[in-house]
Amino acid sequence: MGLKGCIKLTAAVMIISLCCGVSTHERSERALLPRWLTLHDMDEDVLIHSQSGDEQAHITLSDGRLSITSGGEYLSEEGHFTADCFVFDVDADGFDEVMLYVWKRGSYGRFRPFWVEEDPDVYSGHLFIYEWDMSRPDRLDPIWMSSAMPVQGMDISVKEGDIYIISPDNSTTTWRWEGWGLTKTG
Numbered sequence: 001m002g003l004k005g006c007i008k009l010t011a012a013v014m015i016i017s018l019c020c021g022v023s024t025h026e027r028s029e030r031a032l033l034p035r036w037l038t039l040h041d042m043d044e045d046v047l048i049h050s051q052s053g054d055e056q057a058h059i060t061l062s063d064g065r066l067s068i069t070s071g072g073e074y075l076s077e078e079g080h081f082t083a084d085c086f087v088f089d090v091d092a093d094g095f096d097e098v099m100l101y102v103w104k105r106g107s108y109g110r111f112r113p114f115w116v117e118e119d120p121d122v123y124s125g126h127l128f129i130y131e132w133d134m135s136r137p138d139r140l141d142p143i144w145m146s147s148a149m150p151v152q153g154m155d156i157s158v159k160e161g162d163i164y165i166i167s168p169d170n171s172t173t174t175w176r177w178e179g180w181g182l183t184k185t186g
């Protein structure tokens, strides 16, 4: 093999190593999620009714990675695993919101409330609710981001504004938007 061949081979090995490095990291992080958690797949066109108008979006969800494309694109953050995505009228005002069931490390980012002494660096489930805002390139305007959910969510379903959280022991709790945030109703 000549010098050019060696250089090409070395470059190919480096690229493969980099790719493997990323996927190995993803895999090792993925392995930290509970085994009972269901990571859903989606590949759907969804018509979203918002205060700023109706818009068709395409939602893809695969192995915890979320992409919502419309006028722009929303991509889930690195280190966040999106288990499921729902488009429905959370607060019963006649317009859709986007609700994500996200698993991430800790409840807060760089800044936490002064009364919270410690934010454990472990994965926990969170519900993030966004208004659809067509003036934003990424469309998603955060209106409510939960800290770690008080119940374990193996799976979540939504029906007529009620949010059903199914726990690993197959018990179900019901949640509904009341005033500001989700309240347990059953």
Ligand SMILES: [Ca+2]
Binding pocket: 088, 089, 090, 091, 092, 093, 094, 095, 096, 097
């Ligand atoms: Ca709404």
